[in-house]
Amino acid sequence: MNFSFTDEQRLLRESVEKLVAAEYPFEVRRGLAASEAGFSRELWRKFAELGWLGLGIPEDAGGVGGGPVETAIVMEGLGTGLAVEPYLATVVMGAELLKRSGAARSDRLARLAAGELQVAFAFAERQSRYELANVETRAEPEGGGYRLTGAKSVVFNAPAADVIAVSARTAGGPRDRGGLTVFALDASAHGLEVREYRTMDGLRAGEIELDWVRAGPDDVLGRPGEGLDVVEGAVNSGVVGACAEAAGIMARMHRDTIEYLKHREQFGTALATFQALQHRLVDMYMACELSRSMAYMAAVRLGSPETTEAELRRAVAAAKVQIGRAGRFVGENAIQLHGGMGMTDEMPISHYFKRLILIDRQFGDADHHLREMAGTSP
Amino acid sequence: MDLVLTPEERAFQEEVRTFLRERLPPDVRERTWTGARMDKEDQVRWEKILHERGWMAPSWPVEHGGTGWTPLERYLFEEEMEAAFAPPPMPFGVNMVGPVIIAFGTEEHKRRFLPRILSSDDWWCQGYSEPGAGSDLAALKTRAVRDGDHYVVNGQKTWTTAAQHADWIFCLVRTSQEARRQEGISFLLIDMHSPGITVRPIRTMDGGEEINDTFFEDVRVPVENLIGEEGKGWTYAKFLLGHERTGIAGVARSKAQIRRIREVARSETSHGRPLAEDPRFRERLAEIEVELMALEYTILRIVSAMNAGTAPGPEASILKIKGTEIQQALTDMLMQAVGYYAHPEYPPPEPGANVAPVGPEHAAGLAARYFNWRKSSIYGGSNEIQRNIIAKMVLGL
Numbered sequence: 001m002n003f004s005f006t007d008e009q010r011l012l013r014e015s016v017e018k019l020v021a022a023e024y025p026f027e028v029r030r031g032l033a034a035s036e037a038g039f040s041r042e043l044w045r046k047f048a049e050l051g052w053l054g055l056g057i058p059e060d061a062g063g064v065g066g067g068p069v070e071t072a073i074v075m076e077g078l079g080t081g082l083a084v085e086p087y088l089a090t091v092v093m094g095a096e097l098l099k100r101s102g103a104a105r106s107d108r109l110a111r112l113a114a115g116e117l118q119v120a121f122a123f124a125e126r127q128s129r130y131e132l133a134n135v136e137t138r139a140e141p142e143g144g145g146y147r148l149t150g151a152k153s154v155v156f157n158a159p160a161a162d163v164i165a166v167s168a169r170t171a172g173g174p175r176d177r178g179g180l181t182v183f184a185l186d187a188s189a190h191g192l193e194v195r196e197y198r199t200m201d202g203l204r205a206g207e208i209e210l211d212w213v214r215a216g217p218d219d220v221l222g223r224p225g226e227g228l229d230v231v232e233g234a235v236n237s238g239v240v241g242a243c244a245e246a247a248g249i250m251a252r253m254h255r256d257t258i259e260y261l262k263h264r265e266q267f268g269t270a271l272a273t274f275q276a277l278q279h280r281l282v283d284m285y286m287a288c289e290l291s292r293s294m295a296y297m298a299a300v301r302l303g304s305p306e307t308t309e310a311e312l313r314r315a316v317a318a319a320k321v322q323i324g325r326a327g328r329f330v331g332e333n334a335i336q337l338h339g340g341m342g343m344t345d346e347m348p349i350s351h352y353f354k355r356l357i358l359i360d361r362q363f364g365d366a367d368h369h370l371r372e373m374a375g376t377s378p
Numbered sequence: 379m380d381l382v383l384t385p386e387e388r389a390f391q392e393e394v395r396t397f398l399r400e401r402l403p404p405d406v407r408e409r410t411w412t413g414a415r416m417d418k419e420d421q422v423r424w425e426k427i428l429h430e431r432g433w434m435a436p437s438w439p440v441e442h443g444g445t446g447w448t449p450l451e452r453y454l455f456e457e458e459m460e461a462a463f464a465p466p467p468m469p470f471g472v473n474m475v476g477p478v479i480i481a482f483g484t485e486e487h488k489r490r491f492l493p494r495i496l497s498s499d500d501w502w503c504q505g506y507s508e509p510g511a512g513s514d515l516a517a518l519k520t521r522a523v524r525d526g527d528h529y530v531v532n533g534q535k536t537w538t539t540a541a542q543h544a545d546w547i548f549c550l551v552r553t554s555q556e557a558r559r560q561e562g563i564s565f566l567l568i569d570m571h572s573p574g575i576t577v578r579p580i581r582t583m584d585g586g587e588e589i590n591d592t593f594f595e596d597v598r599v600p601v602e603n604l605i606g607e608e609g610k611g612w613t614y615a616k617f618l619l620g621h622e623r624t625g626i627a628g629v630a631r632s633k634a635q636i637r638r639i640r641e642v643a644r645s646e647t648s649h650g651r652p653l654a655e656d657p658r659f660r661e662r663l664a665e666i667e668v669e670l671m672a673l674e675y676t677i678l679r680i681v682s683a684m685n686a687g688t689a690p691g692p693e694a695s696i697l698k699i700k701g702t703e704i705q706q707a708l709t710d711m712l713m714q715a716v717g718y719y720a721h722p723e724y725p726p727p728e729p730g731a732n733v734a735p736v737g738p739e740h741a742a743g744l745a746a747r748y749f750n751w752r753k754s755s756i757y758g759g760s761n762e763i764q765r766n767i768i769a770k771m772v773l774g775l
Binding site (some may be wrong): 177328339344 | 496510512514517536580581583585646647648649651653656658659662699711713717718721722723736737738745747748751752755756757760761762765
């Protein structure tokens with residue numbers, strides 16, 4: 001057992017921290033979130049040069065190797081800077097999905113690692129909430145291929161995506177665990193419409209309508225009818241990435257709050273001298289540390305071949321519960337302790353808060369994952 | 379002890395219900411129900427209807443246009459208003475400066491200001507907080523210097539809600555430097571249309587612009603706009619804060635929110651069933667309901683004591699703390715209820731473009747409301763300050 005970073009991982013961490021400190025002051029983030037594209041293509045190229053986009057992709061497929069711990073390190077660092085680049089959608093989840101490609105596997109992964117391919121994963125639907133097998137979008141066989149019809153909800157990075165992975169039902173009823181198939185669709189496919197929008201936390205997403213969209217047998221990710229494995233694999237990666245991002249956000253919010261209370265004077269003294277507030281900061285600190293432990297625990301479990309399916313399910317659910325609850329505690333208190341200033345759009349803290357709270361909604365909230373842990377999901 | 383309304387109290391309740399059923403404009407009700415932002419015209423329209431019925435300022439003395447209701451009747455009125463999704467009058471005139479003018483103003487002040495508050499012809503805002511004076515209000519620095527029959531005011535107020543719509547602002551200003559910081563503060567009424575006043579909106583994290591910075595540069599204010607004695611403003615401010623606090627619990631509004639959450643949960647699904655049938659969801663809501671019930675019966679205890687003639691004391695701080703905690707928990711549940719549809723931006727980037735919201739209509743703005751409502755544990759004396767008040771004034775620590 002060795003639950004500490006290797007030298008290589010430490011170097012990666014330093015490189016992310018350095019880039020975020022040098023290139024991601026908050027005003028840059030604000031500008032990017034408001035820009036047409038919603039993120040920086042230039043920084044994305046830089047991520048590619050640094051090898052971050054090839055993390056988790058084997059070297060023989062154009063990647064640089066590594067796994068969930070490495071991508072978690074990047075996500076944590078990007079969380080510290082509240083980066084809007086779609087690393088979670090394209091690298092953490094996208095690479096996991098495209099690894100299941102057939103003939104196009106190497107080509108797609110190499111382009112992804114080179115920064116030339118953006119990915120979005122459309123798995124949620126209006127009625128599904130967080131239940132991954134709850135899919136009404138249908139893929140009907142036609143000729144040697146399929147035709148997809150249905151609607152997908154809140155698909156992150158859909159506006160920029162070149163490839164949109166879509167879960168669809170090729171057999172079974174709307175909640176059956178079997179009978180799902182995941183397709184990698186070209187974003188420009190005929191009949192695929194994206195209604196683009198911004199999210200409360202400054203990212204880009206889209207509602208997707210599929211109207212008789214054609215897919216070939218080569219577009220299937222994994223095996224037909226066994227798509228739930230593919231969905232769960234990508235979502236588990238997504239959860240771990242989001243947990244690491246949240247750990248970075250929380251640490252930053254905590255640090256900013258300490259700084260604010262050290263400098264904000266009321267009643268003739270710095271607010272940081274009040275014991276009631278000190279204890280609050282201590283509780284926030286503990287929540288940050290525990291969350292970080294859980295994020296990396298889940299990353300290690302996800303990357304280890306020794307992890308059983310049951311262990312992984314438990315690890316991922318537990319990490320998401322911890323992050324959801326601690327995120328709310330740290331986030332809400334950071335705003336509270338900033339007073340009126342915390343409410344303003346002008347202060348970075350409010351933007352960090354929005355992302356942190358919405359991470360709890362992504363891939364299932366704390367309540368959802370608590371039930372996964374307890375085995376009480378209906 | 380009994381918890382049954384008398385026949386008279388029930389008749390009163392029925393009278394209020396009938397009025398609301400007949401007179402509350404459906405579009406105003408709709409906007410309050412969905413939590414959409416109200417514009418000034420809607421609010422004024424509704425306040426004038428209340429005024430016409432004589433119910434704009436129930437707690438004021440009858441001779442100034444109040445109702446003469448008992449504290450319990452006032453409570454029942456507020457409860458029925460919230461239950462019907464009738465927006466309460468803007469608090470700054472009716473609940474804040476009005477009672478101060480009644481208690482400490484001159485006859486001329488009363489004649490000049492009170493009728494226009496009741497008719498909603500004058501809108502007021504509050505000039506208390508400053509960049510350096512938040513929880514520590516006595517640190518305020520805005521100065522008013524006497525120059526003949528005027529004060530000349532210089533400084534900055536912040537978090538001024540509705541300043542962009544207001545005709546008047548009631549301000550705490552420093553008229554002299556004294557050893558005790560609470561002395562030398564005066565309570566001044568300032569015409570918002572005076573030269574030298576600049577209002578700059580502050581954008582909040584939910585995308586709204588309801589609060590502002592208000593700047594004063596050599597603003598000339600006639601001395602007759604001083605309330606009470608020069609230098610005694612702190613006394614009046616404390617009086618006002620007492621008034622602000624009793625209504626802050628928002629029990630009836632929280633009950634109405636619970637109804638809204640149930641309705642949203644009936645339209646949402648979880649694991650193939652309506653979310654409203656989900657045991658965990660129901661238990662979470664029930665937990666909040668228990669807290670709300672405990673708060674409600676605490677208020678009824680206070681209202682009963684008031685009915686018997688006891689003035690509300692600093693235990694009103696309990697109402698502020700618990701009331702806002704419950705309100706926040708409910709905005710959180712409402713946001714949770716819509717799952718992924720908490721994400722889309724609200725308001726959409728081009729307001730007024732008349733685009734359909736992304737996702738189900740009932741989800742629009744729920745996350746924005748959660749973010750906006752974080753303010754409730756900060757404003758009106760932060761919940762930390764309320765705890766200090768209880769520690770000092772109630773527990774004697």
